[in-house]
Amino acid sequence: AQTVTQSQPEMSVQEAETVTLSCTYDTSESDYYLFWYKQPPSRQMILVIRQEAYKQQNATENRFSVNFQKAAKSFSLKISDSQLGDAAMYFCAYKTSYDKVIFGPGTSLSVIP
């Protein structure tokens, strides 16, 4: 069965600094998708970034980038120039083409002014 692990229940970062959130997953599939979702206190799950497993190039989205290591089954999220609005729960997630999304347990990110 596919599983997603986030080993950091809580993280904090100084405003304007860089932080990396870790994620590992377990799967026997070769074709899949990985995501990072952000969930602020409003409960709205917001897509931050998406990575297709067949693409070797790491996805980037403005201040957000990933380090995708397929052999190691690792998918970390780097947030550069952290802003107060980045404070939220961050969920790493995995999906195959015709399947549900499997979420990790989440990392709570605090941004210190």
Added chain:
Amino acid sequence: GAGVSQTPSNKVTEKGKYVELRCDPISGHTALYWYRQSLGQGPEFLIYFQGTGAADDSGLPNDRFFAVRPEGSVSTLKIQRTERGDSAVYLCASSANPQETQYFGPGTRLLVL
């Protein structure tokens, strides 16, 4: 365009009562998903619709839970004989097709007293 909407935003009910939670997906999205998120955890899959039919209902915890999508758009999650353990946030997501990214609604917070 409009995103995924869910009603009600909050629902308080008594143990043993019946509740219905509604999801309006993004217009044109054929795939619709229901997830349940308990406090401090990541969302867990309940059921997935492709069009009007339930393509995967393996996440429904027991036969008190049922969902429909009669016209392939709006979906209703129905919970009979609610129990205190059903208290959670129920999230709905939709995607243009099963291979595409899922976009989430704001969720319904259910509290069973």
